Structure formats: structure tokens, C-alpha cells
Amino acid sequence: MFFLSKLFKPQNTHPKSVNNWLDEYIKILAERNLKPKTIEIKTYLLKVIRQQIGAKPISQITPPDIAKIIKIYTDQDKAPSAKCMYHLLKDIFREAYAQGWNDRNPAEPIKCPKVTVKRSRMTFVEFKKILNEAEKTGNKIMHDAMTLALVTGQRRSDIVEMKKSNIKRNYLLIDQYKTGAKIALPIKLECKKISTSLRDIIESTDNDYLICLNNEKIKLDDITRQFSRLRDRVYSRNYWNGTPTTFHEIRSLSERLYREQRIDTMTLLGHKSQQMTDKYNDSRGREYKKLRIN
Numbered sequence: 001m002f003f004l005s006k007l008f009k010p011q012n013t014h015p016k017s018v019n020n021w022l023d024e025y026i027k028i029l030a031e032r033n034l035k036p037k038t039i040e041i042k043t044y045l046l047k048v049i050r051q052q053i054g055a056k057p058i059s060q061i062t063p064p065d066i067a068k069i070i071k072i073y074t075d076q077d078k079a080p081s082a083k084c085m086y087h088l089l090k091d092i093f094r095e096a097y098a099q100g101w102n103d104r105n106p107a108e109p110i111k112c113p114k115v116t117v118k119r120s121r122m123t124f125v126e127f128k129k130i131l132n133e134a135e136k137t138g139n140k141i142m143h144d145a146m147t148l149a150l151v152t153g154q155r156r157s158d159i160v161e162m163k164k165s166n167i168k169r170n171y172l173l174i175d176q177y178k179t180g181a182k183i184a185l186p187i188k189l190e191c192k193k194i195s196t197s198l199r200d201i202i203e204s205t206d207n208d209y210l211i212c213l214n215n216e217k218i219k220l221d222d223i224t225r226q227f228s229r230l231r232d233r234v235y236s237r238n239y240w241n242g243t244p245t246t247f248h249e250i251r252s253l254s255e256r257l258y259r260e261q262r263i264d265t266m267t268l269l270g271h272k273s274q275q276m277t278d279k280y281n282d283s284r285g286r287e288y289k290k291l292r293i294n
Helices: 001-008 018-030 036-053 062-073 079-098 124-136 141-153 198-201 219-235 249-260 265-269 274-281
Strands: 173-177 184-185
Touching: 001 274, 018 036, 018 079, 062 079, 062 124, 124 141, 124 219, 124 249, 141 198, 141 249, 173 198, 184 265, 198 249, 249 274, 265 274
Parallel strands: none
Antiparallel strands: 173 184
């Protein structure tokens, strides 16, 4: 009897939680050699998942649980974030299923949210008016940041890192933060529309950082906030068809202007495909396409 009672004694089968699995899942992510920006985004989304369903048994997660998390972002009109969350949840539970933590993928029946870009593209006229406002109000940092963004076509995260000490043999070396792409821009690169070259910008500052305050690099949030203030001083919110243009839209404007100069904009922007570059070339109906006649 003692043997039988020991044999059939109920085992401690505490169900494994989503948090238990996520502790394992982050080890899987660590082996994928992801870009720093990708890791940053996934880390934030994982925190949200832990908050929403982390304590629940992983075997009891249902499609409605998945849909509810994605809805957090669709309700805030953050379609790109909703799409990122969808793909992350689908991967999390696919890996869990593959390793026997559950018997299905609850994210499988959920459809990927559609991403409709509503942010307004920036025209050159708008760029100039905002740039002039920066000059008029004595905001040299934003004036220089906008100019550098247009001349180089790079993102905020790369602009704030640009230094004279990164110039080798007349090329500014850039390791893009978001993608890890390595780009070498010749300092003779010139945006003819504003008659300014990268060399002009480099020679106009005595500091190592091309954009700085007391030789310290500028915070990304400061660029976003200061640009928004200047933009709103020049244009009312009702002016824009979609959401107001942002500092990032200078990158698209740069691509369109340089393509007119017959510059290799795919290399300039650090893209792996022409298809991605062509998305930046799309003015979203804000500019006329000019017919060129030789």
C-alpha cells in the first residue's frame, strides 16, 4: 500500500506561466544577432506582454487574449506598433509550440493589422519655412540639425552621433543605429537645392560633434520636441492632411532631392533594396512629378 500510495501521489504540476516562457524566449532572441534598435523595440513590447498576460498559464492563452494586446495599439492609432506586436506575439507562441510549452499557437488565427501611414510628407517649401523660423528665433541647434539631415539623408539617431573624428580620407563613416548598415559619405556631398555640402557643415563648427551643445551630443527627444515647436509656429495643425510632418520626413525629402541629382539614394539611405528606397521617394500625393525632356 505504501508503494502504491507513493506511486499515485499527486505531483506538484503548477502550470507554466507566460512569464516562465518569456524567460526562455529572451534567450532565443539573444541568439539571433538582432540589431540594437530591434532589441530595444522588442524589449519594450515584451514588458507590455508581461503586464497583460505574464501571470497567466501559457496553455490557457486564447486568440482573444492576443487580440486584446494588439488592440492597445490600434485603439491609439499606432498601427506600426500594432504590427510589431502582432509579429512578436506570433513568434513567441510559435517557439513555445515548437518546444512543447503549449499545444497550439493562439496568435495564428489573428490577422496582421493593416498599416496606413498618415504622417504628412514634407515639401521643400515647408522645409525652408521651418528652417527660416529656426534661424529667425535663434535656434542654431535645430537649424544645423535640419541642414545636416537634408544633406546626409540620415535618421536622428545617426545625426546626433556624427563627429569630425569619424571622418577618414574625406569620407564621413556612419554605422546606422537602426539597421547596423555601414555608410561612407564623401564630404563633398552637396545638396544643390540649398547649395550646402557636408564639407561646409563640417568646416562651420569647431566642435567634434557636428550637432552639439557645449560639445555634448543632442538628445533625440530634444530634436523631436524643438522641431515640433518650430513646425507649429509656422503651420497650424489644420494645415496638414494627415498628422503633421516630423523631423524624420527630412530623410524622405533628402532622398527625393538627391534622386533629382542622380545620386545613388539606395546607398545614401543605407537600404538593402531599391523597393525600400522607392517608398521614401513617394511624396504621398504632395508633389507633382515633373516630366523631363532632354
